Amino acid sequence: MCQENRTGRVHCMIVSNEPLAEDVRELVFESPAMADEARPGQFVNLYCRHQGQLLPRPISICEIDRAGGRLHLVYACRGKGTREFADYRPGERVEVMGPLGNGFSLDAAGPENLVIGGGVGTPPLLELCKRLTGRTTIAVSFRSAPYLIDRLERCGEVLVATRDGSAGVRGNAMKIVEDRGLTGNIFACGPTPMLAAVQAYAARRDLPAQLSLEERMGCGFGCCVGCVTKVRDASEAGFSYRKVCKDGPVFAAGEVIFS
Amino acid sequence: MNLGVNIAGVELKNPIMTASGTFGSGKDFAPYVDLNRIGCVVVKGVASTPWPGNRPPRIAEAYGGIINAVGLQNPGVDAFCQDDIPFLRGFDTRIAVNIAGRTIDEYVEVAERLATADVDLLELNISCPNVKEGGVAFGVDPAMAEAVTRAVKAVAGQPLIVKLSPNVTDIAAIARAAERGGADAVSLINTLLGARIDVRRRAFVLSTKQGGLSGPAVKPVAVRMVYEVARAVDLPVIGMGGIMTGEDAAEFLMAGANAVAVGTANLLNPTATMDILDGLVAFMEETGVDDVNDLVGVVE
Incomplete structure (x- = not known):
């Protein structure tokens, strides 16, 4: 049976994680494979390190840097999960799955x-x-x-x-x-x-x-x-x-x- | 090393099953995992006619778990037979069909429709907390559990697993009732009733107010109940409830389960079944176990 193979959760290197406005941040991470595949309007799952917070946080893709092999995400720090992401520093890893969803036509x-x-x-x-x-x-x-x-x-x-x-x-x-x-x-x-x-x-x-x-x-x-x-x-x-x-x-x- | 197990006369290549409603019919997982490596795929609940499911929000996080109120959204048994059985038969895995219903007649109708279908096992869902009628009502009363089991068994073309609700005082009594009704195996636990309130909105998070709690948070409850049921009935037991690792799977086997089902972990990680199978094999190697059946019920 012919199946498109996909990877599940992967750890990606964080390039930057800077505030854009109060409680809004932009996280840039490296993943040439995801940058290659992603389309506008898709999202990725981010997974918390905290094991009490099991569900992924779906974060939409803001910019796709295919040449640089990076995705840009912008997220609001609203709950426990996104507040955890706010503390991530460049050089650390974030656990990601995606890209997901259909995107704009x-x-x-x-x-x-x-x-x-x-x-x-x-x-x-x-x-x-x-x-x-x-x-x-x-x-x-x-x-x-x-x-x-x-x-x-x-x-x-x-x-x-x-x-x-x-x-x-x-x-x-x-x-x-x-x-x-x-x-x-x-x-x-x-x-x-x-x-x-x-x-x-x-x-x-x-x-x-x-x-x-x-x-x-x-x-x-x-x-x-x-x-x-x-x-x-x-x-x-x-x-x-x-x-x-x-x-x-x-x-x-x-x-x-x-x- | 032997990983094969036997559930009511059906040989599974390994004891890893999927918990109904966390794996669809496998299509969403096929890009991530080799379905040939799963002992048995237990598909999402199928009813006699399409069910729309509950209004959103249907899902919320709880500490170490999730609460859901999907309400058995499904396309009905006809669509299932047409689309999902041929898909799954493309893989070397066993197929168990979870049967949903609101009345005994509805359960019987699905079992009758499946009697000649190319599937290996049936799982009678008398424990879903998220449908208004039927479902869990059958799972909390021994007489009703026995009656629906007997009625479905009478028309079933495959061995019948009865899936038990943990929302009871004495789960062993329900398991014995299912055994009297002719069940060939039991599986447990379904989700635990729970609720979450959004304190900023002063409202329940889920549209149905309450939902079913699952995930690692419920695992100790599940292990205790599997232990009780395994000692109460002379039937194969399928254990589930918050299994995230191979060692979690071993814990259920030691409690008395003959096979285990991976549920919530699938939603958190599409490769969970493979990771748990690999983890169980590593645990057996590490502890010098040659046959997975040797782990079953080893605790006194």
């Missing part, structure tokens, strides 16, 4: 692209923006201090919103999109309420949209069926639960049911 990119990100939903959009051709407008929102803006600006026009109004427009990225009536092929990643708003906007304007979803994950490779989202289908119930980690995290906006 670049075939859907058009002459006009609209990229919408909220909070730590923004980092996975950076590698995508680097690869999009055509005119790209990038609307991103943050709780407070923005990050990654300089890197995003190399890929297109960047419009910023913050919840506390400390930079750009006060509000979230969808406020910018709605106020300006922005259009294009949509790629979005962020909190669920924002993605629901993107879905509604895309439907109203008849714009193609891909959404990268967030859900509590277990294994990260499709086995535990812990992270699911409702996806429309022809069954009696009108939907089935699909795995965010394996069937996603990127779904076509039209197929997702937010409820």
Whole structure:
């Protein structure tokens, strides 16, 4: 039987682990194999050293440095696991598995692209923006201090919103999109309420949209069926639960049911 | 060195099985492990019709374990027979099918459908804590456990394993009831009922409030129960509950298990079955054990 062989958990050398904003850090690690394979919108599992914290933390890939054989991850230090990662130093090793998930389809990119990100939903959009051709407008929102803006600006026009109004427009990225009536092929990643708003906007304007979803994950490779989202289908119930980690995290906006 | 074990007349090349619901039907693991090296793949629970499963969130971390409330999402027995049996038969491993149901009739329907299917063993799931009706209700009452075992055994085309719930006062009594009902083997433990509350949100983490705790946190409970059950019944015992290493597997064998199942470890590490098998072999070499069966029930 022909099978694609994959390695499981591997220890990778940390190149850097620097803060980007309050409680947000960028971790760069070496893995030529993963950098070769990764696509925008995919994620990796990071495993804690603490043996009480068994589940992997799924962290989306922010940048893929294929030439340098490195992946860049941006993560929010929110819980026990990510606070452990915050203490990792260059030269140490981090245990990783990946890349995982489907990633964005670049075939859907058009002459006009609209990229919408909220909070730590923004980092996975950076590698995508680097690869999009055509005119790209990038609307991103943050709780407070923005990050990654300089890197995003190399890929297109960047419009910023913050919840506390400390930079750009006060509000979230969808406020910018709605106020300006922005259009294009949509790629979005962020909190669920924002993605629901993107879905509604895309439907109203008849714009193609891909959404990268967030859900509590277990294994990260499709086995535990812990992270699911409702996806429309022809069954009696009108939907089935699909795995965010394996069937996603990127779904076509039209197929997702937010409820 | 002999690693082969016999479960109800079915020869397994080694005592490493997978715990139902932690290995799918093996497809997600095939890129990571050689399925030919697994003694028996126990597939995720299969019901008579497709089940949607519970609303998310379905999974949460607990110290040294995880709590899940998946709710036996499965595509139904017809889809299973069509897609998964041919896939698994491409490998030299045994196949056990975990049967889910809400009523005796539903369990019987699945067993009937599988009677002529090309699988080696059935595992009756009377212990899933995550479905509202049936499931665990059969697993906590000896009379009901006996009745559902008898009904399924009457139509089964393969030896029948009954999977026991740890959420009982006396698990040996349930094991004896399954034996009276005609079980050919028992497996234990399923998950322990638990709950987690998000204190910032002042709400349960899981959509179903409670779920099933598994992983290394439950291992001492499982070892104790395997020991009790192995002494209470004259049936092969499949032990599971938090096995992460070869020495953990040896611990279950010494408690009286004839084979072991790897569960939560699969979700944390897709190569866990191989690592545990290699670890068990290393342990046997190190301690001068030539036959894995010589470890079974060695503690008094």
